[in-house]
Amino acid sequence: MKRRIDGExxxxxxxxxxxxxxxxxxxxxxxxxxxxxxxxxxxxxxxLGVLIAGTFHPGLLRMTETALQDMWGGGNEGQKFEExxxxxxxxxxxxxxxxxxxxxxxxxYWFGFFLVTPIFIAIYLTLDAKARPLTALAVAAGLSVVLIxxxxxxxxxLWVGRIPEIVPDYIGGAIEPQF
Amino acid sequence: xxxxxxxxxERLADPQALAMLLAGVLLGATFGALPGLGxxxxxxxxxxxxxxxxxxxxxxxxxxxxxxxxxxxxVPAILLNTPGTPPxxxxxxxxxxxxxRGEGARAISVSAMSCLVGSIGGAVVTIALxxxxxxxxxxxxxxxxxxxxxxxxxxxxxxxxxxxxxxxIGGGIGLMLSLVGxxxxxxxxxxxxxxxxxxxxxxxxxxxxxxFAVSELITYTARGGATVTHDPSETKINWHGQILTGIKDxxxxxxxxMRSAAIGAGIGIIPGLGGSVAAFLSYFVGMQRTKSPxxxxxxxxxxxxxxxxxxxxxxxxxxLPTVAFGLPGSADMAILLGAFVLHGMQPxxxxxRNHMDLIYALxxxxxxxxxxxxxxxxxxxxxxxxxxxxPNRWIAPFVLVLVFVGTYMVRTNILDVAMAIGAGIxxxxxRRYGFPLITIAIGYILGPLAEKxxxxxxxxxxGSLTIFVTEPIALVLLxxxxxxxxxxxxxxxxxxxxxxxxx
Numbered sequence: 001m002k003r004r005i006d007g008e009x010x011x012x013x014x015x016x017x018x019x020x021x022x023x024x025x026x027x028x029x030x031x032x033x034x035x036x037x038x039x040x041x042x043x044x045x046x047x048l049g050v051l052i053a054g055t056f057h058p059g060l061l062r063m064t065e066t067a068l069q070d071m072w073g074g075g076n077e078g079q080k081f082e083e084x085x086x087x088x089x090x091x092x093x094x095x096x097x098x099x100x101x102x103x104x105x106x107x108x109y110w111f112g113f114f115l116v117t118p119i120f121i122a123i124y125l126t127l128d129a130k131a132r133p134l135t136a137l138a139v140a141a142g143l144s145v146v147l148i149x150x151x152x153x154x155x156x157x158l159w160v161g162r163i164p165e166i167v168p169d170y171i172g173g174a175i176e177p178q179f
Numbered sequence: 180x181x182x183x184x185x186x187x188x189e190r191l192a193d194p195q196a197l198a199m200l201l202a203g204v205l206l207g208a209t210f211g212a213l214p215g216l217g218x219x220x221x222x223x224x225x226x227x228x229x230x231x232x233x234x235x236x237x238x239x240x241x242x243x244x245x246x247x248x249x250x251x252x253x254v255p256a257i258l259l260n261t262p263g264t265p266p267x268x269x270x271x272x273x274x275x276x277x278x279x280r281g282e283g284a285r286a287i288s289v290s291a292m293s294c295l296v297g298s299i300g301g302a303v304v305t306i307a308l309x310x311x312x313x314x315x316x317x318x319x320x321x322x323x324x325x326x327x328x329x330x331x332x333x334x335x336x337x338x339x340x341x342x343x344x345x346x347x348i349g350g351g352i353g354l355m356l357s358l359v360g361x362x363x364x365x366x367x368x369x370x371x372x373x374x375x376x377x378x379x380x381x382x383x384x385x386x387x388x389x390x391f392a393v394s395e396l397i398t399y400t401a402r403g404g405a406t407v408t409h410d411p412s413e414t415k416i417n418w419h420g421q422i423l424t425g426i427k428d429x430x431x432x433x434x435x436x437m438r439s440a441a442i443g444a445g446i447g448i449i450p451g452l453g454g455s456v457a458a459f460l461s462y463f464v465g466m467q468r469t470k471s472p473x474x475x476x477x478x479x480x481x482x483x484x485x486x487x488x489x490x491x492x493x494x495x496x497x498x499l500p501t502v503a504f505g506l507p508g509s510a511d512m513a514i515l516l517g518a519f520v521l522h523g524m525q526p527x528x529x530x531x532r533n534h535m536d537l538i539y540a541l542x543x544x545x546x547x548x549x550x551x552x553x554x555x556x557x558x559x560x561x562x563x564x565x566x567x568x569x570p571n572r573w574i575a576p577f578v579l580v581l582v583f584v585g586t587y588m589v590r591t592n593i594l595d596v597a598m599a600i601g602a603g604i605x606x607x608x609x610r611r612y613g614f615p616l617i618t619i620a621i622g623y624i625l626g627p628l629a630e631k632x633x634x635x636x637x638x639x640x641x642g643s644l645t646i647f648v649t650e651p652i653a654l655v656l657l658x659x660x661x662x663x664x665x666x667x668x669x670x671x672x673x674x675x676x677x678x679x680x681x682x
Binding site: 007008011012015018019022025026029030032033035036037040041043044047048050051054061088089090093094096097098100101102104105108109113117120121124125128129131143147151156157158159174177178179 | 342344345347348351352354355358362364365367369370374375376393396397398400401402570572573575576577579580583584587588591592593594596597600603604607608611612613622626629630633634637
């Protein structure tokens, strides 16, 4: 038996927990509304079980790796290319990108699009794209002007941020949506 | 039918329609030329911006993107041996070989012309089949739709380039997520965890944009560096004079492009197979049929012709199941389906009955925008190729800002942006561990239809499952789904027997 505790296994276990939690919640629904979640969720749990078992017994999954194009032949080059394109990056780089996305979100939530967008672009281009600060600032300012001009013309009320109002209609004073 | 076609053609003469087509072409070609982005990201980034737009104008924008992405992707494949989109990989074999020997312009010209004949071929097949498929769609009731959804999900999981089990898990997760929110049947809420935000379910645009565009962004930005590692000086080409040669190369091979267009349109109709399969299958059929197969991969124009024609013809074919049954055969068709829903149209009988002009507009739009693409493409190719040299980290902040603003402006709700980021992180994890995102999107989009047709079937039959046996179309579809699940097992057993016999 090959024993392998890796990211894929942990992720599969997390999916099991997620689907199981949904199935437990399903018990509260009226009978007719239980069918679809029970069938879909139940089958998903079965397949997740097969996947987890397959990490210990790889032969179990081999028979499910056939695709139509494999039977027709001639698809291997495409698969090789796609596999190469999907080679995972180190977690450090991934978390850095995710951090930027979440950081941008939090900053926009508090301070709004008008203030945060040019600052975010300038910081990102300087720190990550290694652009010269002046170039980054110019690009960020240029893009922000184009974006704001376009959105004003589309009559879109951009989010101005949750902080108390500083510049009316631009920075602060947004009403928090109901969660 | 003729009335709808005439209306669609009349609307195409509108300057606004041409402007939308042109905008779509420029966007699609640019996203196609940037390795890693492609039509899925282009469509998902554009999707929220079309909210509130005239549906027809939005269709022209999508048509422009869909028809130009593959040509855009072929430019870096030819000049830099870096396919802009996965289906362009087959173009690298002969395109790059031609570019290396100084025939890059001829190869680009062949690609542009092949995309044109491919698009026209695919659209013609779809236009020819639409009237035939209409009565079939109208014969579909709840049990047939349920069978079709199950068949579609299984086929897509089977055909997705990943482990079938992972494809099915993705479909199941997508289906479960689609059940979140208010249920009209029993006037109750499901899985909302007390959140007001989830009353209407997981919103379509942030979910799809996050799942595809944000996860793609994380993947390529984390990889870092420039997408193209070749020395740009390698791509110095003198392409004046080669353009006409390339056009003649295609026009003098009608058998090859007609066959490739038929293969592409046929593959497009089958849910889940997509452009890579169409391009490679056409490429290998071309190699088997040619008198000089040894020249394939060494700079044979037929290699580019076969791959690119099939790749573009696939778009027209893939529209057929999308508009007729609401069954998207690929990720970009899933996004297009989302666009239909966003504009208040439900693909299937309702769309065929009430909005045929939109379908024809989309098809004619694909043809016209392909003419624009091929014309402009020949002129713009060197600049498009230079886009591929831009580092991913220069592109990332702009795409992220577009995603933020795009998802926000649909409902002007900042929580939608958070949903897009959440869906993006979830999508990245799924992608990283080999779960095909297409099955999640399709499960999510088809989930409500599956549940509705299931419940209606049960109500019609007073709760008896025999309705799926007594209705012949439903039975065939469900048996087809079952057979699809069994085929890999049978194939494995056969291979095992053959190996034992050989030993």
